[in-house]
Amino acid sequence: MTSPLEQKKIKITQPSVVTANRTWDGAVIYRTAASKWSTRLNEAAVVRAADEARALLADSVADDLGAVGAYIAPVEIGEGGKIAPGNLRETIRATGVTIGLPLQEPVQA
Amino acid sequence: MYAYDEIDRTLINERVTEFRDQVKRRLSGELTEDEFKMLRLQNGVYLQLHAYMFRIAIPYGTLSSNQLRRLAHVARRYDRGYGHFTTRQNIQFNWIKLAELPDALADLAEVGIHSMQTSGNNTRNVTSDQWAGVVPGEIEDPRIWSEILRQYTTLHPEFSFLPRKFKFAITASAHDRAAIKIHDIGLRLYKNEAGETGFEVLVGGGLGRTPFIAKTIRPFVHGRDLLSYVEAIMRVYNKYGRRDNIYKARIKILVHELGVEKFGHEVEEEWQQIRDGSLRLDDDTIEEIRSRFSYPTYEKLPHMPDELRKAAHDALFERWRRNSVFPHKATGYSIVTISLKPVGGPPGDATADQMDALADLADKYSFGEIRVGHEQNLALPHVARRDLPALWTALDAIGLATPNVNLVSDIIACPGLDYCSLANARSIPIAQELTRRFANHDTANLIGRLHINISGCINACGHHHVGHIGILGVEKNGEEFYQITIGGRADEKAELGVLIGPAVPYNEVADVIEDIVEAYLALRATPDELFVDTVKRLGVEPFRERVYATR
Numbered sequence: 001m002t003s004p005l006e007q008k009k010i011k012i013t014q015p016s017v018v019t020a021n022r023t024w025d026g027a028v029i030y031r032t033a034a035s036k037w038s039t040r041l042n043e044a045a046v047v048r049a050a051d052e053a054r055a056l057l058a059d060s061v062a063d064d065l066g067a068v069g070a071y072i073a074p075v076e077i078g079e080g081g082k083i084a085p086g087n088l089r090e091t092i093r094a095t096g097v098t099i100g101l102p103l104q105e106p107v108q109a
Numbered sequence: 110m111y112a113y114d115e116i117d118r119t120l121i122n123e124r125v126t127e128f129r130d131q132v133k134r135r136l137s138g139e140l141t142e143d144e145f146k147m148l149r150l151q152n153g154v155y156l157q158l159h160a161y162m163f164r165i166a167i168p169y170g171t172l173s174s175n176q177l178r179r180l181a182h183v184a185r186r187y188d189r190g191y192g193h194f195t196t197r198q199n200i201q202f203n204w205i206k207l208a209e210l211p212d213a214l215a216d217l218a219e220v221g222i223h224s225m226q227t228s229g230n231n232t233r234n235v236t237s238d239q240w241a242g243v244v245p246g247e248i249e250d251p252r253i254w255s256e257i258l259r260q261y262t263t264l265h266p267e268f269s270f271l272p273r274k275f276k277f278a279i280t281a282s283a284h285d286r287a288a289i290k291i292h293d294i295g296l297r298l299y300k301n302e303a304g305e306t307g308f309e310v311l312v313g314g315g316l317g318r319t320p321f322i323a324k325t326i327r328p329f330v331h332g333r334d335l336l337s338y339v340e341a342i343m344r345v346y347n348k349y350g351r352r353d354n355i356y357k358a359r360i361k362i363l364v365h366e367l368g369v370e371k372f373g374h375e376v377e378e379e380w381q382q383i384r385d386g387s388l389r390l391d392d393d394t395i396e397e398i399r400s401r402f403s404y405p406t407y408e409k410l411p412h413m414p415d416e417l418r419k420a421a422h423d424a425l426f427e428r429w430r431r432n433s434v435f436p437h438k439a440t441g442y443s444i445v446t447i448s449l450k451p452v453g454g455p456p457g458d459a460t461a462d463q464m465d466a467l468a469d470l471a472d473k474y475s476f477g478e479i480r481v482g483h484e485q486n487l488a489l490p491h492v493a494r495r496d497l498p499a500l501w502t503a504l505d506a507i508g509l510a511t512p513n514v515n516l517v518s519d520i521i522a523c524p525g526l527d528y529c530s531l532a533n534a535r536s537i538p539i540a541q542e543l544t545r546r547f548a549n550h551d552t553a554n555l556i557g558r559l560h561i562n563i564s565g566c567i568n569a570c571g572h573h574h575v576g577h578i579g580i581l582g583v584e585k586n587g588e589e590f591y592q593i594t595i596g597g598r599a600d601e602k603a604e605l606g607v608l609i610g611p612a613v614p615y616n617e618v619a620d621v622i623e624d625i626v627e628a629y630l631a632l633r634a635t636p637d638e639l640f641v642d643t644v645k646r647l648g649v650e651p652f653r654e655r656v657y658a659t660r
Contacts, residue, residue, distance in 0.1 A: 023136065023207065068156055069530075099541065
């Protein structure tokens with residue numbers, strides 16, 4: 001789980017996606033093949049080579065308005081093409097903290 | 110409590126207006142993220158794993174009940190119903206939406222709360238002793254000097270773009286609760302042989318990748334010279350501090366590379382040019398700041414009131430009282446530490462409901478004042494001893510009466526990989542498991558004072574280097590591992606802990622800590638010998654042998 005912030009080179013050793021945080025609220029998002037963002041990992045575009053990853057990342061970074069802090073994250077492809085997070089960091093980002101929280105959503109005034 | 114004047118209020122409100130405009134321009138695309146990032150950092154807004162994190166300043170750890178209620182409101186309205194108190198006496202919210210941040214800031218500004226300089230390469234919260242102003246034996250209230258420094262460093266034009274972040278801490282007691290020796294500048298307020306009040310000035314403390322204990326560069330600086338001397342230090346840092354390498358940019362690296370004598374000499378040379386200038390503090394200015402701090406009018410109360418005498422038969426109350434209640438300078442009063450380390454809970458967190466309830470209790474029992482400690486607990490600084498039984502009953506009802514202050518389950522932990530984008534490993538679940546392993550209060554009391562500090566990465570926000578037991582999360586081949594150190598301490602005898610052996614995997618950490626504690630119980634010379642003193646006496650080897658014998 002070395003922070004992606006510390007990764008200098010793009011090295012693809014397994015299927016990967018581009019992920020970021022949505023600008024207006026910080027929600028976790030994934031870059032789709034249609035050059036949009038989705039909060040669903042299963043809708044993410046999967047890349048398998050460094051060139052593909054670089055292109056997808058560049059496409060993502062160009063959307064400076066919609067997303068912040070884009071980077072390449074590993075995934076695992078399961079049965080039926082289901083995409084799962086490829087490490088603990090991405091699991092936490094996709095499914096939430098591993099500890100109990102008092103509430104799950106903000107209580108509107 | 111310090112009362113903000115018109116300048117303070119105007120500054121905070123103008124900052125809200127400015128940031129609201131910056132956020133609007135970011136969300137419209139007028140500002141790119143590269144342009145906006147520095148601006149949001151100056152307002153304590155980070156991007157973390159799941160969401161933005163919002164760090165709010167609690168100057169020297171002092172809050173009014175109204176301010177705590179407003180923090181509860183922000184937690185409820187803009188976040189997920191809780192906040193996290195940090196190792197720098199601030200509070201963090203983990204789920205704030207950028208689009209709503211200006212409104213949250215505006216709500217906070219109404220009660221004099223801001224988030225200026227809680228991140229970025231500037232001067233951060235000037236922290237102090239959470240018992241300032243009420244603890245016996247204190248020279249004088251160090252928060253007065255914290256406030257002087259706060260005003261001086263806020264939006265300082267010369268020091269708003271330092272090589273790296275800069276942290277101050279001040280203590281005025283023999284026992285250092287502010288951990289001054291692990292700060293960029295640590296200040297120890299005392300009276301010299303001539304009876305003058307001044308500061309021992311220590312520089313170059315810090316944790317992270319290259320931890321250092323601060324070194325004294327001047328044994329005494331008169332109070333009137335504090336700002337000019339600090340300015341001299343910061344000018345030397347600003348001039349020589351490295352900007353080419355983020356990992357070598359803190360002042361601790363400069364002090365180390367120059368050597369403390371040369372560094373001190375550079376500071377002295379700079380200081381001689383400015384010491385008699387506009388930064389020299391006159392008595393009127395110091396008194397003006399001092400006058401804006403209000404203190405309660407204490408009643409004349411007995412040390413052993415009837416209410417306390419009657420409650421002594423209640424074993425649960427007595428256990429809490431012996432653990433969480435500390436002597437006050439005013440007879441008949443106490444300082445009460447509120448543990449935010451419940452068994453199985455995330456260390457340092459409080460729910461909005463708890464904050465609201467605690468604000469009410471502060472109004473009723475503590476003249477409306479609450480303190481935040483760097484060890485991630487809170488305190489009520491002015492509780493009449495006759496009110497202790499009623500207070501305990503109320504705290505217990507809201508889950509804030511865990512009698513584990515300074516004990517093995519009073520763990521300091523950073524947010525770790527559950528929240529933080531810099532982290533390599535989780536820290537909170539480790540802390541939660543440890544509180545469960547050591548949940549038995551009799552066992553915890555048998556063990557005695559033992560500080561465990563957990564950091565999820567080498568940035569050391571959990572201060573693991575100076576834990577009696579320090580736990581550092583690292584990553585090995587995609588798995589969480591943890592290095593364990595022992596023998597560190599953060600007080601006036603500050604020391605860095607020593608590694609006991611190879612890192613252990615996530616699911617073995619709690620077992621290892623139990624082994625270390627068992628080793629201590631077997632090795633201590635007397636029941637009163639603290640863990641950290643046993644380590645000092647015997648070294649790491651006896652612990653290493655026991656922990657790694659079967660691993």
